[in-house]
Amino acid sequence: ESRWPFLFGAIIVPSLIQVVILPFLPESPRYLLLEKHNTSKAEKAFQRFLGKDDVSREIEEVLAESRVQRNAKLVSVLQLLGARAVRWQIATVVVTMGCYQLCGLNAV
DSSP: OTTHHHHHHTTHHHHHHHHHHGGGSOOOHHIIIIISOOHHHHHHHHHHHHOOSOOHHHHHHHHHHHHHHHHSOOOOHHHHHHOGGGHHHHHHHHHHHHHHHHHTTTTO
16 A cells, blocks of 8 residues: 555656657647648648648648538537437437446446
8 A cells, every 4th residue: 555656656757758748749730720820830730741742732621621610500409409300319328328327437
């Protein structure tokens, strides 16, 4: 029992490694393009990840996907529960999650 503090302290090593490596990791091209609106950095990040010079198609795909997501209609929880098309899927997920909670799988 006297070794528990060492076991809890062992998590410090991986977290320190992550903190040291983090500044050297490249930023996501999607983040640069959609959140920071920096097309030139996003293009360079795509070139680095994909290893090719012409990444205009990938940039256009990300922008098109962003436009589609912005135009998507959001549904409230009550509307979702009232829709007959997804009622069976919702019931399945609720029963499955309830079983997880009751059988103690999360605790393991």
